Amino acid sequence: MYISGAEIVIACLKEQGVDTVFGYPGGAILNLYDALYKHSDEIRHILTSHEQGAAHAADGYARATGRPGVCFATSGPGATNLVTGIATAYMDSIPVVAITCNVGVSLLGKDSFQEIDIAGITMPITKHNYIVKDVTKLAETIRKAFCIAQTGRPGPVLVDIPKDITAEKTDYKPAKIESIVPIPxxxxxxxxxxxxxxxxxxxxxxxxxxxxxxxxxxxxxxxxxxxxxxxxxxxxxxxxxxxxxxxxxxxxxxxxxxxxxxxxxxxxxxxxxxxxxxxxxxxxxxxxxxxxxxxxxxxxxxxxxxxxxxxxxxxxxxxxxxxxxxxxxxxxxxxxxxxxxxxxxxxxxYPLQYHESVLSGPFIVEEIYRQTKGDALIVTEVGQHQMWAAQYYQYTKPRTLITSGGLGTMGYGLGAALGAKTGCPEKLVVNIAGDGCFRMNMNEIATAVRYQIPVIQVVVNNHVLGMVRQWQDLFYEKRYSSTVIEDAVDFVKLAEAMGAEGIRVTTREEFEKAFTRALELNRPIVIDCQIDSDEKVWPMVAPGAAISDVFDESDMKQE
Missing domain, CATH: 3.40.50.1220 (TPP-binding domain)
Known part of the structure; x- marks a missing residue:
């Protein structure tokens, strides 16, 4: 077949069994999106609200399914907006293939409009990356990218393609892709x-x-x-x-x-x-x-x-x-x-303990576990709620907790939840967030509504940056520098403005009813859970201490 570089990319994705791509178009990547349009019945494209959301969605898809996640972005700021998501995947060894398109080969290195050396930028946070300046090498490069992403210790691979390479034509020969298996x-x-x-x-x-x-x-x-x-x-x-x-x-x-x-x-x-x-x-x-x-x-x-x-x-x-x-x-x-x-x-x-008389993070997680019967994909952002989700939900199967471990990326969870639900539509997907994290990528609620991806968004809202405040409380003599979120943002109205359901809860009973409703609705919903600002994650080990020096609230009361 004599086809364009853009059509080669799509053909290679089909070879790899890719069924979904997350991304955001722009000028440099137009040829690729034009080719994708012709194959929209074979490869689904999810237009996220931000490129970072696309990278996290590809990551969540990969974690939930075990297959490589794929994201697209255009040159310049489109490509750089993927960086945090690529780094998140790299730290946790997640197979993601990020495909970006750059300015034409003749414009590279000239500070052209929306030009960036994305291969250079991502070199420390990818298993490997490529910039393809010869259309005859494009198919081979895409295939190598998928192989590297999945072989041995998995990880992200980036392929950057100048726009003129996506337009040039060459002979393309389909290849049968063999399954990647470890060698005993x-x-x-x-x-x-x-x-x-x-x-x-x-x-x-x-x-x-x-x-x-x-x-x-x-x-x-x-x-x-x-x-x-x-x-x-x-x-x-x-x-x-x-x-x-x-x-x-x-x-x-x-x-x-x-x-x-x-x-x-x-x-x-x-x-x-x-x-x-x-x-x-x-x-x-x-x-x-x-x-x-x-x-x-x-x-x-x-x-x-x-x-x-x-x-x-x-x-x-x-x-x-x-x-x-x-x-x-x-x-x-x-x-x-x-x-x-x-x-x-x-x-x-030494059982885990928490205050059982009020609405709290641990109670929220335990109630989610009770109502889902432990059979859900739990996605989290990063912070106190993440630790409660790790402590109080009992995971019995692999790939059921999807969270940013190594990089600790606030704003990760909602995009990842969309990716996980897209990859595993039969699974119930719950994203647990703190209010600080939710603010970072809450625009992806609009994506969930646009594609009717029924994720349940639970916001553990303590009106502070909880984990940072916890450290300030314990180690910085309660100097709460820039960790108190005092404003008039209303997450319920925000959810409704984006077309989702919104519910605010302040008691344990209200949360029980709200989560039951979320399970019945089967559409995007945001549950805003108001908890105390001084709620803490216990037990804890102080920075630099031995893990045997672990302490909890009862130990502090004895001091």
């Missing part, structure tokens, strides 16, 4: 033997699960491994759902806002088995005091993560699913009754 033979048998030996010798093992277990689809293998190891399980924010939060071995999240059980347990174990986690500072606290009594065994697809933040004893490099398969084959049944009893005692002694 790449895993060292010697490393597996060492890992099994360490587990056999351990008397107090603890399994620490991260996002890698979710990305590799290793939940079944992980369950077998946990049962064989007879060990308690903790996780990161990104690892939620890889191991069921309802299982008796599960002890809650680890780290700054982890449970006392997990923090004390990891601090007292003799072997920490790390399954697809990268030792974020929010998990480890003071690295010199982290799991200081334990040997550390790490499983990760990315060898660069070994000994990066925490010095480990041994590591196995490979896809988590394949590593666990090999370990499970060789590992004999373990039994640690004394250790497991001690952990269960911790769980009984």
């Amino acid at each position: 033979e790449d895993i060292s048998e010697k490393e597996i033997e060492k890992a099994v030996s360490m587990i056999n010798k351990s008397r107090r093992p603890y399994i620490f699960v991260g996002g890698g277990a979710v990305l590799s689809g290793a939940d079944k293998e992980l369950m077998e491994f946990v049962n064989k190891s007879d060990a308690p399980v903790t996780d990161t924010l990104m690892g939620k759902g890889a191991f069921p939060g309802t299982d008796k071995r599960y002890t809650g999240m680890l780290g700054m806002h982890g449970t006392k059980t997990s923090n004390y347990g990891v601090s007292g174990c003799d072997l920490l088995i790390v399954v697809g986690a990268r030792f974020s500072d929010r998990v480890t606290g003071n690295t010199k005091k982290f799991a200081k009594n334990a040997k550390i065994l790490q499983f990760d697809v990315d060898e660069a993560e070994m000994n990066k933040n925490v010095i480990i004893t041994e590591g196995v490099t490979g896809d988590i699913k394949e590593v666990l398969k090999k370990v499970n084959e060789k590992l004999k049944q373990q039994s640690h009754p004394e250790w497991m009893n001690k952990i269960q005692e911790y769980k009984r002694k």
Whole structure:
């Protein structure tokens, strides 16, 4: 076929099985949108309210489905508006392919109208990126982009195409795209033997699960491994759902806002088995005091993560699913009754607690869990509400918590919720936001209404930047510098102005009724939940402290 560069891009997307693209058109990308118009019955385009919303939607689509998310943007400010979304995907290892179009090849490097070196800008926050200056190399480049985004440790790839390349024509030959699968033979048998030996010798093992277990689809293998190891399980924010939060071995999240059980347990174990986690500072606290009594065994697809933040004893490099398969084959049944009893005692002694007489963040999350029966895709923004969503919703399946972990992107959730619902239309999708986060990308409510994407937007509205204020309260002598949001913004009227339903609630009973109504409506809705400004996330570890120094409200009252 002799077709244009723009038509080649669309043909390559169809090869990859892409069914949805999120984006925003502009002058430099017009040829691509013109080609997309001719294939609108095969590839759905969602016009977001802002390019950042498109990047987050592509990210949410990828997290929910496991398939690469795709977003389009034009040159200059259109491309730069994708940057935060690309960085968010990069930090959490999410496969996103961002396609931008630039000024013509002859205009590059001349400060032309809406010209920007988007490849240079995104180099540190992509797995790889390209600028295609030869139309004959375009199809090959698009195919490479999708392969790189999904191979090994996933991540975003950007392809920048000058406008004249989208207009030029060349011969195009369709290609059959093979499924990308991990190669078990790449895993060292010697490393597996060492890992099994360490587990056999351990008397107090603890399994620490991260996002890698979710990305590799290793939940079944992980369950077998946990049962064989007879060990308690903790996780990161990104690892939620890889191991069921309802299982008796599960002890809650680890780290700054982890449970006392997990923090004390990891601090007292003799072997920490790390399954697809990268030792974020929010998990480890003071690295010199982290799991200081334990040997550390790490499983990760990315060898660069070994000994990066925490010095480990041994590591196995490979896809988590394949590593666990090999370990499970060789590992004999373990039994640690004394250790497991001690952990269960911790769980009984240190449960999560909150004030049950008023409308609060934890209550809102627990009520969402009760009414959805734990069978929803929960999306969050970043802050206190994010931690409550991690603590109080029990995730039993992978890819059911969609949140910005590494970058901590405020404004992420609503766009991601639209992407998740588009990719999984049969799933109930709830985005939980703080009022500060909601303001950042609340314009995407208009997108939800335009396409009738029935997401439930819950705003935990404390009229402050909650997590920052919490730090100011605890560590800055209550100097609330620029964290109090005192204005007349009405989220209910805002929702109605954009064509959505809006409900304000101030009590637990009102929220119960409002969320029930949201489930019945099956259309975009915003529930504005008024809670106290001084509500805090407990437990907590102070910055720079050991995770064993975890404290909560009851500890502060005893001081």
